[in-house]
Amino acid sequence: MKRGMIIACLIGLMVPLGVRAQGTNAPPKPPGDDRPMRARPNMDNLLPPPVLGDLALTPEQKTKYDALAADFKKDFAKWRESNPETGGPPSPEARQAVRDLRKGYTDKVRAFLTDDQKTKLDQALERMRARGPRGPGGPGGPGGAPPPPPAPADK
Numbered sequence: 001m002k003r004g005m006i007i008a009c010l011i012g013l014m015v016p017l018g019v020r021a022q023g024t025n026a027p028p029k030p031p032g033d034d035r036p037m038r039a040r041p042n043m044d045n046l047l048p049p050p051v052l053g054d055l056a057l058t059p060e061q062k063t064k065y066d067a068l069a070a071d072f073k074k075d076f077a078k079w080r081e082s083n084p085e086t087g088g089p090p091s092p093e094a095r096q097a098v099r100d101l102r103k104g105y106t107d108k109v110r111a112f113l114t115d116d117q118k119t120k121l122d123q124a125l126e127r128m129r130a131r132g133p134r135g136p137g138g139p140g141g142p143g144g145a146p147p148p149p150p151a152p153a154d155k
Helices: 002-023 049-055 059-082 092-111 115-131
Strands: none
Touching: 049 115, 059 092, 092 115
């Protein structure tokens, strides 16, 4: 009887540990996902999907946009190959090069938009710029903006 109780207690203690151990395994990495962890998933998109939704492109405009977006992805991939990540934040020159590449393609998109769509695009891009950098410690990141410095003490 005692032996049966001890075995039942041990089983009762071991089962939750086994379940917990199974839940700690990380899910397998999807095949073909060789991007570095710090690469943002939409960085190689010409325009973010919400902006495209706001523009409501016609089928003809969508065809032109898709061709430009494919060219942008190719150029961005070439840029990424020639500028491997060093593990730290990108240099100001690297950031400017990506901005210039994106601006060139955005100007090509702007060429086939209507005036109303151009206004919507400009407003969306301005909202994105106003949001600022996104990441740990940045104004859009999890930590939010840093607190203001303390006021000087008067003596």
